[in-house]
Amino acid sequence: MEVDSAGTDGYHVGEPVDPRAVRHAARRGIDLRAGRARQLVPADFDRFDWILCMDEANRAAARRIAAGRGRARLGLYLEFAHAVAVREVPDPYYGGPDGFETVLDLLEAGALALIGELRRAASSSPTPPQGA
Secondary structure, X not given: OOOOOOEOOOOOOOOEOOHHHHHHHHOOOOOOOXXXXXXXXXXXXXXOOEEEEOOXXXXXXXXXXXXXXXXXXXXXXXXXXXXXXXXXXXXXXXXXXXXXXXXXXXXXXXXXXXXXXXXXXXXXXXXXXXXX
């Protein structure tokens, strides 16, 4: 499985992850120091099976970038996280430290839900015949 991150706007391309996000993620054992911003490009819709967006505005922008091409399914990151009360991941940039913690909580819930969905899909797919 390959996971990547990209923004729908290009004004931060090449910049490191926000230091506040790096600090909050590090407290959870997640190292974001090597991350650099990149912009979503049309080729991503051929490269990936899923393009999961944080909110509806990003999904609309991703739809414009895709311009009808590619095989990727476009969805919201939290669409499989049925136990989460919100459907969109808020942008913590202008808020305080609690915003980064909330976003990390949502990202973890979304990741676990997506992994569960992928496992369910893999277990229900037909097993290839021997020798195939």
